[in-house]
Ligand SMILES: Nc1ncnc2c1ncn2[C@@H]1O[C@H](COP(=O)(O)OP(=O)(O)OP(=O)(O)O)[C@@H](O)[C@H]1O
């Protein structure tokens with residue numbers, strides 16, 4: 001299938017500590033997105049799930065060029081997205097959008113339930129496509145498992161994915 005979006009070794013490091021309030025500290029670097037690779041084919045809905053702080057929003061913002069990656073490759077319809085500037089970047093952004101999980105839709109401690117369809121990176125797809133065709137399970141800046149939604153939800157390969165799903169009994173009915 002034709003790749004719409006290709007992501008290669010994408011990386012983002014933040015400075016932790018330091019800054020204006022403690023200038024004497026040089027602020028240790030902290031890697032929020034640690035070498036992510038995936039591609040999304042035309043017509044797919046790719047969802048990224050994972051616990052709070054694993055890097056989902058940082059990843060999504062980089063895809064939209066809202067924050068600059070520290071390294072890696074980003075191609076949209078074959079074009080080098082990281083090389084776009086000005087008007088061309090604005091035009092490319094018009095073709096992209098993110099769907100964020102509504103935090104109020106999953107009000108209790110089972111909030112991770114919602115994350116199964118949370119923050120799908122629906123790029124060039126109708127916003128109504130809330131059901132993922134593929135799912136990536138993210139932890140500490142990396143993808144632990146990527147697969148067809150059906151497989152990840154019902155036959156997870158990774159222990160952490162199983163752990164995440166075990167907190168979500170409803171998933172067996174999905
Ligand atoms: N601007 C920033 N400066 C420093 N650290 C940041 C910044 N933005 C995010 N982080 C850190 O990067 C990590 C990933 O954050 P991110 O917001 O991408 O996670 P997330 O998976 O979207 O979490 P959540 O599910 O809570 O929305 C976290 O440890 C967060 O504290």
Ligand SMILES: [Mg+2]
Nearest residue numbers: 053056057058
């Ligand atoms: Mg987030």
